[in-house]
Amino acid sequence: MENATSETKNNDQKDSTIKRIELPPVPEGMSKNQWKKIWKRKQWELNKEEYRQKRKVKRQRVKENRQRLIQSYVERGEEIPSEYIREPKVNVNQVDSGMKLIIDCSFDELMNDREIVSLSTQLTRAYAANKRANKYSEIKIIGFNKRLKERFENGLSNSNHKNWNHFKFIEEPVEGQEQEKGNENENENKNEGLMTSDEYLRQLDLKRTVYLTADTEEELETLEADMTYIIGGIVDKNRYKDLCLNRAKQFGIPTKKLPIDKYIKLNGRQVLTTAHVVQLMLSYADTRDWAKSMETVLPQRKIDLVGTLNKQEMEGTAGE
Ligand SMILES: C[S@@+](CC[C@H](N)C(=O)[O-])C[C@H]1O[C@@H](n2cnc3c(N)ncnc32)[C@H](O)[C@@H]1O
Numbered sequence: 020m021e022n023a024t025s026e027t028k029n030n031d032q033k034d035s036t037i038k039r040i041e042l043p044p045v046p047e048g049m050s051k052n053q054w055k056k057i058w059k060r061k062q063w064e065l066n067k068e069e070y071r072q073k074r075k076v077k078r079q080r081v082k083e084n085r086q087r088l089i090q091s092y093v094e095r096g097e098e099i100p101s102e103y104i105r106e107p108k109v110n111v112n113q114v115d116s117g118m119k120l121i122i123d124c125s126f127d128e129l130m131n132d133r134e135i136v137s138l139s140t141q142l143t144r145a146y147a148a149n150k151r152a153n154k155y156s157e158i159k160i161i162g163f164n165k166r167l168k169e170r171f172e173n174g175l176s177n178s179n180h181k182n183w184n185h186f187k188f189i190e191e192p193v194e195g196q197e198q199e200k201g202n203e204n205e206n207e208n209k210n211e212g213l214m215t216s217d218e219y220l221r222q223l224d225l226k227r228t229v230y231l232t233a234d235t236e237e238e239l240e241t242l243e244a245d246m247t248y249i250i251g252g253i254v255d256k257n258r259y260k261d262l263c264l265n266r267a268k269q270f271g272i273p274t275k276k277l278p279i280d281k282y283i284k285l286n287g288r289q290v291l292t293t294a295h296v297v298q299l300m301l302s303y304a305d306t307r308d309w310a311k312s313m314e315t316v317l318p319q320r321k322i323d324l325v326g327t328l329n330k331q332e333m334e335g336t337a338g339e
Pocket residue numbers: 230231232233234249250251252253254255256257258259260261262263264275276277279289290291292293296
């Protein structure tokens with residue numbers, strides 16, 4: 020044990036790659052606490068790559084040790100202790116949030132190939148988040164066609180997306196293909212069959228549906244069970260302002276924006292990625308705490324820390 024401790028100490032001492040700079044004097048108009056937080060973040064930014072490397076090496080070491088240990092139990096014919104058996108990546112205790120989410124992916128022609136790949140990755144993130152959430156949501160992907168569908172069927176063929184739990188891909192019929200209803204379709208959209216995204220949006224109950232968009236005035240204050248929230252499935256680097264707002268208007272669907280401004284201050288525009296919005300909704304459905312959800316879901320670089328702390332101090336909204 021002693022050896023292990025001194026080895027760790029030596030490793031730390033040897034680690035000259037981590038740059039540490041003493042806390043400079045507190046800038047005027049800022050509290051010491053605020054400054055400390057900001058300084059900590061700056062130090063982290065400075066050493067980001069080194070930390071990433073360290074984490075990678077450590078993960079590999081832990082993995083190898085674990086495999087060696089397990090192997091030794093197997094070779095001795097002994098039962099593997101429960102602490103070495105990995106928890107499944109599924110949250111077995113999760114309950115239905117009652118909230119339904121739709122990701123509207125009807126924007127193929129507005130994205131380039133890289134953006135399609137990015138959107139597919141975001142959908143896999145949304146699925147992973149839903150699997151782990153304490154409160155899951157039934158999530159439907161509408162407008163599933165063209166390059167996105169191709170990406171899942173070729174590039175991501177191992178993802179087994181047709182069998183994802185609580186996640187349905189509603190395929191669009193391709194031209195000349197007959198509309199299927201019922202169970203014949205072997206993919207997961209058993210009840211809906213093939214359906215265009217427009218058809219899907221048209222049959223929604225407008226009183227129980229909200230299209231989320233950053234381009235509207237009204238804020239989403241809380242989430243209600245039995246409501247359907249639509250999120251735009253597009254990666255557009257802010258090229259198409261009002262795109263989803265106009266789509267919602269076209270179908271008479273009420274629109275709301277996330278109450279970001281009330282809780283945190285963001286660097287740049289308040290337009291989030293599709294995956295972050297799904298994660299935020301799942302987190303809020305569980306915690307009922309916007310500030311906490313935003314701080315855990317959104318990347319640090321996106322949050323303006325000083326602005327956020329000032330805002331929360333002034334408005335008393337931290338953890339509200
Ligand atoms: C990358 S954004 C797409 C931006 C696109 N220009 C549009 O018109 O929505 C992905 C989706 O996340 C949701 N979203 C992003 N930021 C949001 C916000 N601040 N409030 C509500 N929804 C937001 C919207 O549904 C949006 O369509």
